[in-house]
Structures are given as structure tokens and as C-alpha cells.
Amino acid sequence: MPPTLPPTLTISAVPGIPAIEPGDELAAILSDALAAAALAPRDSDVLVVSHKIVSKAEGRYVDLATVTPSPPALELAEATGKDARLVQVILSESSAVLRHRPGLIIVEHRRGFVMANAGIDQSNVSGGTPGERVLRLPENPDASAAALRAALQARFGVRLAVIVCDSVGRAWRNGVVGLAIGAAGLPSLLDLRGERDREGRELKVTTVGFADQIASAAELLMGEGAEGRPAVLVRGLSWSQPDAPVTALLRGPQEDLFR
DSSP states (O other), rough: OOOOOOOOOOEEEOOOOOOTTTTTHHHHHHHHHHTTOOOOTTTTTTEEEHHHHHHHTTTTTEGGOOOOOOOHHHHHHHHOOHHHHEEEEEEEEEEEEEEETTTTEEEEEEEEEEEEEEGOOOOTTOOSSSEEEEEEOOOSHHHHHHHHHHHHHHHHHHHHHHEEEEEOOOOOSSOOOEEEEEEEEEEESETTOBBBBBSSSSSEEEEEOHHHHHHHHEEEEEEHOOOOOOOOEEEOOOHHHHHHOOOOOOOGGOOOOOO
């Protein structure tokens, strides 16, 4: 009887993805890049995609020259030292401002994420006058992930999952990590309550941020600067729980000790 091989996870950056412009058929671009790199997805693969290329394809740009700050934006800009026009865009994408200090605004995004500056990005944003164009998160990241998944499954004839990710800071630690902001085809949150540990003890509270774990692993290859690797294929995972979107990961205010 052959020896049992240990579990193995492979994480592969997808090469050959060009700069994405508004209106581009992102699913077709990703499919062609996967095929050209001999990375055609298999059942249970997970394709992790940076939110930036999703947002760019969806045209989620804002030219700051077109923005007129509101009185609340002017007041918050004075307190934080930020461009009042940028603050206005942040407020337009947020349901609440939770904390602020000079140089930083922590908000609850209108999709429920707690993050800095509502995820508004100015890095690797081309076009227009430098610093005058910003990029928002996708309009509905779960829906974006679902649409990409449907198109990729139709192209390759397999069942796979798609995660749209961003990099964020954390309340307890320095440094950014990958975070899932949209997902389709997998359980974003694994509920292990009721299962047993190695000593036979029942797990009472354990849930696992499955989609966030995958997103953070993918970010090791995506990088944070000029790497130009916005899509990563993760192979070797398995799961049995039903699909659940990223909204399953969001902790309500009543359970959030940081609000």
C-alpha cells in the first residue's frame, strides 16, 4: 500500500494579465491568462482576484476635480489633514465614521466592512492628473465574485470558487494582510462548533474565517507595490459546508468591542 501523502496547497500567481480599463471583459482576460499559463482551473480550485482589477473593469473611478466637499467632509478634512474632496468620497462610500486621527479615517463601509478610508485607493491608479483620481471598491464584491465564477465555470467546465480581496490593517496588530471582500462558491466562514478536538472535547465557539485565510495566503504572491500580480490560483483545498458570501464574516456592532 503506498504511503499517504501529506496535504499540499499550491498557490500560483497568474501571469500575463494586462492593465485593466473600464469596460474590459475581466472574466475573458482572466480565462485567457489562466489557459496561456497552463493553469486551467480544476474542481475546488480558488481564484483570488485583487479588488483593483475588478474595480477598474467596473469603472469605479472618481476624479477628485469633480467632487464638491460637504460641510461634514470639510470638518473631517480639517481634523485629519486629508484632502476634503477625498474625504467626501470616503463619506459617500461609508455608513458611519468610527474613528479618526490626523492622516487616518476608520469607517464602516456601506457593505459592512470596517476599514481605513472606505477602501478608497490612490496607489496604482492611472489616468488623469497624478493624485486626482481615486478608485473605490467594487459596487457589490460578492456579486462581482459570483459573476466571475459563473463565466470561468462556463469556460473551463469545472466547479471553482472566486474571492475578491483587498489588503487591510487589523485592530490588534501592525501591518496589512489580505482580506476577502467578496466570495462565491465556498463557505466564507467555516463553523466548527459541535465538532471534536483531538482530545474529544466539543468545540463550543470556534469559527474559521476561511475566505480571509485564503485571501491572505494569496496576498503573499500579489504583493503590495509594483509586483503586478493581481490574480492567484489556490489549489489543494477542500470543504463540505455550504457556500456563504463574505457577509457571513461581518461581526455585528453588538459583538464588536472596538466600536
